Amino acid sequence: MILYGRKEDCTGCGACCNACAHGAIGMKPDMEGFLYPEIDVSRCVACKLCAMACPVTSKPPSDRSPKAYACRNKDDRIRYDSSSGGLFTPLAERILRKSGVVFGAAFDASFNVVHDFAETADDLSRLRQSKYAQSRMGKAYARAKACLDAGRYVYFSGTPCQIAGLQAYLGKDCERLICQDLICHGVPSPKVWRDYLSYRERRSGAPVRAVQFREKRQSWSSPSTVMRFENGKEYRRNAREDLFCRGFLENLFLRPSCFSCPFKGSGGSADITLADFWGVDRVLPELFDDRGTSLLLIHSQKGADLFDCVREELICEEVSPAEALRHNPLALASARPPAAPAQFWETYHRRGLPKTLRAYLKVGAVIRCKRLARRVVNKISRRQNVAAKGSGFDA
Ligand SMILES: Cc1cc2nc3c(=O)[nH]c(=O)nc-3n(C[C@H](O)[C@H](O)[C@H](O)COP(=O)(O)OP(=O)(O)OC[C@H]3O[C@@H](n4cnc5c(N)ncnc54)[C@H](O)[C@@H]3O)c2cc1C
CATH class of the missing domain: 1.20.5 (Single alpha-helices involved in coiled-coils or other helix-helix interfaces)
Incomplete structure (x- = not known):
């Protein structure tokens, strides 16, 4: 059973599930593999805590005017290991140095994307790099709250809807919480990701050992999708040619709520937004080397203070927000739905993923x-x- 409002508005952030004090809400996948809340009516006491925690029905995001910077990490190793300019790592490390906790998206042992946390610099590497499937929040909000209640600093990284979910769940501003979101294209179906992984494993004849959606050895603007397998084989393809990444970029299997995302264009509710600085070669050519330049948006004093702490580790230049976002259309507008989404899913269920993707992405x-x-x-x-x-x- 779906909770409040229309199914296509639910972002699957899991705030309602985290908020329920009676264990009455579980997150269950639908046919497309996206999680939606389901109420166990025998446990529900109609307290409405879940409704208050829903970021879509409870609170519209505020309008703010951020400061914008083009930045890249001076440490090329970190930049190489990151999807963009490698900003997430130094920001998160600052919080770890204060004995804080960092939450973000990681692969679990089976390469599902889940929200997890890091308490050491070594753990942090699991949260690094973009993973192109919606992450399962599980009980991450409740864990973050427990850390805040214990007086620890928390750095919480996620998509704008996940950050809005955390804030609605907490219901108040917490001094020791830093929220960092991303400019988000939209999140792909975890089920499609699993099917694609199984397909690649079948093709290589062994389980996968490592995945990188955006490997930048060749270039940041034209990265490769790389998978390494237990038998030593490697799959490497330009991301624009990899079937999964192409389907993602053509919006074939994004979550329905991503097509009318309520968290676009308002300045969001995070302290910091990270993104790729697309178009930096035209706006600030001196900061372009095709190895990754980030766009950093600072929305609050807390965000500005944290940025000041790591500035020494970065090469950065302030730009006007309009200039910074000119080449990043998805900062302001939702992804466009594909021509016939229902038909895509019907074909996928009938013919399986590889055949469907080949049919839809014929070149x-x-x-x-x-x-x-x-x-x-x-x-x-x-x-x-x-x-x-x-x-x-x-x-
Ligand atoms: C699904 C998705 C869509 C994106 N779309 C755009 C876009 O349209 N335009 C744009 O400019 N930038 C987009 N980004 C952001 C960009 O690709 C980089 O992730 C961002 O600039 C941070 O890069 P970094 O080098 O600083 O750090 P990295 O180490 O590369 O970033 C890692 C951070 O990304 C988070 N993350 C990784 N995967 C997920 C996930 N599935 N869900 C939630 N958080 C995740 C981690 O928690 C961590 O905080 C997107 C990222 C994701 C995950």
């Missing part, structure tokens, strides 16, 4: 030739760029 000869030409041009210009600047990851 004609002209596009293939254009891609090949673009790859050659990119390779040449990257070589020239690296030769001119003498930079590059020695990974």
Whole structure:
């Protein structure tokens, strides 16, 4: 049973489930693999705590005008290991140094994406890098609250709806809580991700050992999807050609609520927003080396104070928010739904993932030739760029 409002508005953040003091709400997957709340009516006492914790029905996000920066980590190792400019790591490390706790998205042992926490710098590596499936929140909000109640600092990272969920669940501003969200394209179905992983495992003949959706050894603007398997085999494909990443970028299997996201364009409710600084080559060419430049938006004094603590570790320059967001359309607008979403899901259930994706992502000869030409041009210009600047990851 779905709780309040329309199913397509539910972001699946799990705030209602975390808030229920009677264990009456569970998060259950639907046919598309997205989690939705389900009430066990025999346990429900109609206290409405769940309704108060829902970020969609309870609180509209506030309008704020952020400060914007183009930034990248001076440490190329961290930048290489991160999806963008490597800002998450130093911000999170500051909180760990205060004996705080950092929450973010990690792979579990079976490569499902889950919200987990880190208390040491070593643990932090599991939270690093973008994972392109909606993360399962589980009881992360309740754990974060317990840490705050114990007087610890908490850095909570997630999508804008997950951050809004945490804040609605807590119901008050907590001095020791830093919330960091992302400019979010939308979140793919965990079920489609699982099916894709199984397909790749079948193709390679062994279980997967490591996954990187955006490996940047070649380039940040044209990254590779890489999977390593237990038998030593490696799958590596330009993300624009990898079936899963292409389906993600074409919005084929995003959560329905992502198509009318209520957390777009308002400045959100986080203290800090992290994103890719798309278009930095045109706005601030001196900060572009195609190895990852982040866009940092600071929304609050707490965010500004934390940024000040790590500034020494970054190369950064302030820009106007309008300039910073010009090439990042999904900062302000929701992803556009595909032409016939119901038909996609019907085909997926009937024919399975690989066949469905191939049918939906057919590429004609002209596009293939254009891609090949673009790859050659990119390779040449990257070589020239690296030769001119003498930079590059020695990974
Ligand atoms: C699903 C998704 C869509 C995105 N869409 C855009 C976009 O359209 N435009 C844009 O500019 N940037 C987007 N980003 C953000 C961007 O790709 C980088 O994650 C961000 O800039 C931080 O990079 P970093 O190098 O500082 O740190 P990294 O170490 O690369 O970032 C890791 C951070 O991302 C969080 N994270 C990773 N996967 C998930 C997930 N599934 N759910 C919630 N949090 C997650 C981790 O908790 C951690 O805080 C998206 C990220 C994700 C996960």
